[in-house]
Amino acid sequence: MASNEITMPKLSDTMEEGKIIRWLKRPGDAVARGEALADVETDKADMVLEAFEDGVLGEIKLKEGESAPVGAVIAVMKGAGEAAPASREKPAAEAQSAGDGARIEADAEAEDTPAPEGPEFHPAMGANLAAGATAMARPPRLAAVKSQAEPAPRTDEPKLKASPLARRAAEEAGIDLAQVRGTGPDGRITKRDLDSYVREQQMFRVRRLVSPDKGAPGSHEELSRMRKTIANRMAASKREIPHFYVTVEIDMEEAVRLKSSLEQSELFDQDITYNDIIVKGTALALGRYPRINSSYENDGITIRPQINIGVAVAVEDGLIVPVIKDCGRLSLPEIARKSHLLVGKAAHGGFTTDELSGATFTISNMGMLGIEHFAAVINPPQAAILAVSAIKDRPVVREGKLAVGKTMMVTLSCDHRIVDGVVAGRFLQELKRFLENPATLLVQI
Amino acid sequence: MAGLKYDLAVIGSGPGGYVAAIRASQLKMKVAVVERDRPGGVCLNWGCIPSKALLDSAETMESIRGAGKEHGIQTGEVSVDFKRVIARSREAADKLARGVLFLFRKNKIDYFEANATVSSPHTITLAQAEGKKAPAAAAIEAERILIATGSGERLFPGMTPGDGLLTSREALVYDRLPESVIVIGAGAVGLEFGYFYRAFGAGVTIVELEKQMLPGFDAEIAEELRRAFVKRGTTVMLGHAYKSIARRDGRLAVTIEAVAGGAAQTIEAEVVLVAVGRRPLSPGMGLEKIGAEVERGGFIKIDDSFQTTCRGVYAIGDVVRPPLLAHKASAEGIAAVEIMAGVRQPGFDLLSIAGCIYCQPEVATVGLSEAEARAQGIEVKVGKIPFRAIGKAVATNRVEGFVKIVAGRQYREVLGCQIIGHGATDLISEVVLGRTLEATTAEFGKTVHPHPTLSEAIMEAALAAQDEAIIV
Numbered sequence: 059m060a061s062n063e064i065t066m067p068k069l070s071d072t073m074e075e076g077k078i079i080r081w082l083k084r085p086g087d088a089v090a091r092g093e094a095l096a097d098v099e100t101d102k103a104d105m106v107l108e109a110f111e112d113g114v115l116g117e118i119k120l121k122e123g124e125s126a127p128v129g130a131v132i133a134v135m136k137g138a139g140e141a142a143p144a145s146r147e148k149p150a151a152e153a154q155s156a157g158d159g160a161r162i163e164a165d166a167e168a169e170d171t172p173a174p175e176g177p178e179f180h181p182a183m184g185a186n187l188a189a190g191a192t193a194m195a196r197p198p199r200l201a202a203v204k205s206q207a208e209p210a211p212r213t214d215e216p217k218l219k220a221s222p223l224a225r226r227a228a229e230e231a232g233i234d235l236a237q238v239r240g241t242g243p244d245g246r247i248t249k250r251d252l253d254s255y256v257r258e259q260q261m262f263r264v265r266r267l268v269s270p271d272k273g274a275p276g277s278h279e280e281l282s283r284m285r286k287t288i289a290n291r292m293a294a295s296k297r298e299i300p301h302f303y304v305t306v307e308i309d310m311e312e313a314v315r316l317k318s319s320l321e322q323s324e325l326f327d328q329d330i331t332y333n334d335i336i337v338k339g340t341a342l343a344l345g346r347y348p349r350i351n352s353s354y355e356n357d358g359i360t361i362r363p364q365i366n367i368g369v370a371v372a373v374e375d376g377l378i379v380p381v382i383k384d385c386g387r388l389s390l391p392e393i394a395r396k397s398h399l400l401v402g403k404a405a406h407g408g409f410t411t412d413e414l415s416g417a418t419f420t421i422s423n424m425g426m427l428g429i430e431h432f433a434a435v436i437n438p439p440q441a442a443i444l445a446v447s448a449i450k451d452r453p454v455v456r457e458g459k460l461a462v463g464k465t466m467m468v469t470l471s472c473d474h475r476i477v478d479g480v481v482a483g484r485f486l487q488e489l490k491r492f493l494e495n496p497a498t499l500l501v502q503i
Numbered sequence: 504m505a506g507l508k509y510d511l512a513v514i515g516s517g518p519g520g521y522v523a524a525i526r527a528s529q530l531k532m533k534v535a536v537v538e539r540d541r542p543g544g545v546c547l548n549w550g551c552i553p554s555k556a557l558l559d560s561a562e563t564m565e566s567i568r569g570a571g572k573e574h575g576i577q578t579g580e581v582s583v584d585f586k587r588v589i590a591r592s593r594e595a596a597d598k599l600a601r602g603v604l605f606l607f608r609k610n611k612i613d614y615f616e617a618n619a620t621v622s623s624p625h626t627i628t629l630a631q632a633e634g635k636k637a638p639a640a641a642a643i644e645a646e647r648i649l650i651a652t653g654s655g656e657r658l659f660p661g662m663t664p665g666d667g668l669l670t671s672r673e674a675l676v677y678d679r680l681p682e683s684v685i686v687i688g689a690g691a692v693g694l695e696f697g698y699f700y701r702a703f704g705a706g707v708t709i710v711e712l713e714k715q716m717l718p719g720f721d722a723e724i725a726e727e728l729r730r731a732f733v734k735r736g737t738t739v740m741l742g743h744a745y746k747s748i749a750r751r752d753g754r755l756a757v758t759i760e761a762v763a764g765g766a767a768q769t770i771e772a773e774v775v776l777v778a779v780g781r782r783p784l785s786p787g788m789g790l791e792k793i794g795a796e797v798e799r800g801g802f803i804k805i806d807d808s809f810q811t812t813c814r815g816v817y818a819i820g821d822v823v824r825p826p827l828l829a830h831k832a833s834a835e836g837i838a839a840v841e842i843m844a845g846v847r848q849p850g851f852d853l854l855s856i857a858g859c860i861y862c863q864p865e866v867a868t869v870g871l872s873e874a875e876a877r878a879q880g881i882e883v884k885v886g887k888i889p890f891r892a893i894g895k896a897v898a899t900n901r902v903e904g905f906v907k908i909v910a911g912r913q914y915r916e917v918l919g920c921q922i923i924g925h926g927a928t929d930l931i932s933e934v935v936l937g938r939t940l941e942a943t944t945a946e947f948g949k950t951v952h953p954h955p956t957l958s959e960a961i962m963e964a965a966l967a968a969q970d971e972a973i974i975v
Contacts, residue, residue, distance in 0.1 A: 221941030223916045249941055384880055416913050
């Protein structure tokens with residue numbers, strides 16, 4: 059079959075050359091279309107080079123650590139025909155190891171053998187038991203075992219080795235542990251393995267911002283792991299949490315001025331965004347109204363000791379909420395730096411699980427999309443979420459005269475089990491006061 | 504000399520060095536060990552082992568004393584042959600030291616009694632050690648060298664031990680029961696000897712610079728321990744700095760000063776035990792010549808693989824970093840040789856090393872304290888169970904102390920555990936295992952602990968950390 063050359067792809071608009079950080083496949087490895095071949099360092103970020111077609115990786119021409127200009131040949135891919143046996147063989151081999159000795163009889167007798175009546179073999183027990191059972195069972199039963207074991211999906215769930223901490227953290231972050239490579243004894247998955255998995259995954263999946271128009275009309279797609287987590291969480295939130303919504307219009311004239319004067323000063327290595335200003339204002343307001351920074355747990359209210367604000371960021375297959383920890387103690391530039399780092403990771407990957415969990419309050423900002431007004435669904439067990447809309451030119455009354463002002467709508471969604479309208483209203487008033495007098499954001503209170 | 508070429512040469516035969524040597528031999532390395540004192544190092548000869556023998560005698564004394572009032576068992580007058588108490592502890596040390604030599608022979612490890620100098624990254628020069636025969640060779644060659652020289656007692660500048668002025672080393676062979684003792688330093692060593700002398704009836708005064716016993720430990724533990732010492736009739740002077748020492752009519756007079764201010768005062772005793780920490784034994788081996796850097800405080804600088812800044816030369820145990828504990832040294836020794844042999848990844852979890860103090864009540868801790876966790880910005884849940892709520896503790900009247908479990912609020916992982924009470928040093932291992940397995944409080948709570956045992960306190964503390972304790 060014909061060999062195809064793999065060339066250094068242009069992974070960003072400004073990219074001129076790329077460096078191979080590491081090859082993820084070795085010569086002779088079967089590669090499926092879309093599978094990761096190598097990590098490539100570009101001028102913007104570390105990216106993943108994916109295979110464009112099925113095949114077998116042939117010769118590698120650019121070694122790890124070496125650079126080549128865009129378009130240069132970096133490896134050779136052999137045709138799909140040669141790849142097929144290699145890539146198809148694996149599942150068969152696995153099935154064999156699951157059935158083991160039982161398989162031989164099973165193949166011959168499965169069709170004629172009546173369904174078993176022995177109670178020992180419960181269908182749900184699946185393939186693993188079948189392997190264990192072979193030693194003592196009689197041939198006809200062996201066949202039966204096989205026919206039962208086969209349809210059961212080869213799930214690793216029951217024998218998956220992972221530490222309790224890794225399980226818990228994976229559950230919270232919505233990660234399928236079966237995908238994680240364990241480095242503990244006998245391949246046991248530890249929290250560290252989970253963290254490095256998350257880092258790797260971010261490099262593949264979450265590296266481009268939203269492409270919501272993907273998907274052909276009439277097609278049906280399995281939900282991604284992340285999508286499923288979002289689906290479950292949001293449905294549970296709306297099912298269990300009695301939401302109510304409070305909206306306020308905030309005059310952002312001064313905040314706009316503050317932002318541009320900070321920008322012009324060029325004193326900070328990190329530009330301060332409106333979102334950073336809103337995070338800072340929210341942290342201050344939460345400090346005054348700890349009731350909003352709380353959670354409903356075991357029929358009680360837990361006031362969270364720290365203010366950890368999650369900032370929802372849209373990514374390819376959903377959204378992730380990186381968390382700026384301990385916002386109450388951070389200055390505006392510190393928040394800007396952290397948030398820049400986290401948003402950068404959302405685009406290019408590299409999160410640790412801790413950076414994606416532990417939020418005590420969430421801000422969802424659709425300002426950049428020009429949204430007039432919206433309300434968000436609470437992320438349990440948090441007590442509230444703030445939906446931030448665009449800053450727009452709107453008529454305002456200043457000193458009795460009509461003028462053109464810059465205002466922004468924010469809507470707080472609250473869990474009515476623990477937050478009442480008055481508290482929500484006061485919190486928003488406080489937030490409004492901070493944002494309309496943005497000098498307060500610069501004072502360390 | 505062809506016979507003196509090794510895959511690994513270990514300097515020091517303490518719990519770090521001898522364990523590393525045996526593990527290396529298991530991994531098919533040809534190993535030599537060089538020791539200038541006695542096989543087994545400080546742990547077996549001048550630390551852990553003989554001191555535990557002494558503390559066992561002290562506990563026996565304490566229970567005999569309490570036997571009448573407590574159990575109605577009348578003993579008559581109790582007297583002590585203190586020379587026998589000391590001799591018994593030396594017997595234990597000797598027995599174990601012989602055991603180390605046996606293990607060396609069994610594992611075909613060559614043992615040299617000598618002072619070692621690292622004269623090149625692959626050569627150790629041997630010189631006659633004090634009180635020993637001339638070494639069997641002038642030098643040995645090795646592919647790799649592992650430094651496990653440990654630590655020595657620290658003294659105040661200008662002090663020399665003798666005439667009633669002791670460090671732990673002298674105290675271990677001081678075979679006259681003093682009528683009064685001043686202990687300077689309320690760390691592990693000071694507290695163990697303070698408890699020991701008090702149990703045999705000596706008047707004991709413990710002087711500590713910091714505001715709590717066991718500086719750096721959980722404050723609640725330290726306070727509980729202070730109360731236990733005071734209850735046993737020990738004078739505890741916290742926040743007092745040592746100023747000077749003088750001899751006065753065959754006794755020792757120590758001048759101290761309150762850190763908070765105030766006039767200096769002088770206290771007297773027959774014996775003064777200085778227990779103000781230990782210093783790494785890195786000097787005198789020629790490390791500077793081979794380019795192995797030594798950090799501030801005298802610790803040898805190492806990387807994740809225990810390799811010093813001189814390639815091929817490794818270091819473990821007290822001589823590289825705190826905590827200065829025998830089991831940490833052993834674990835590091837095993838890790839170092841396994842990394843050399845390529846059967847283990849670099850790295851070592853210092854946070855899962857338990858610290859144990861063997862006075863009564865015992866203290867054992869692992870991982871982070873509540874304050875340390877909070878200082879790192881971790882949201883925590885703390886479960887605390889007093890032993891007075893545990894059936895076995897009440898039945899045996901060992902109700903001093905408590906168990907405290909510090910768990911992360913989010914995942915309930917066990918960040919740390921602090922135990923004070925009878926049997927604490929044995930109880931802690933369950934929590935250490937839990938940390939190795941990354942268990943959460945849920946697993947501790949779900950594990951059925953036998954009744955009645957003191958270990959129930961761990962289960963209950965874990966449950967308490969999730970607001971589900973049954974017994975409190």
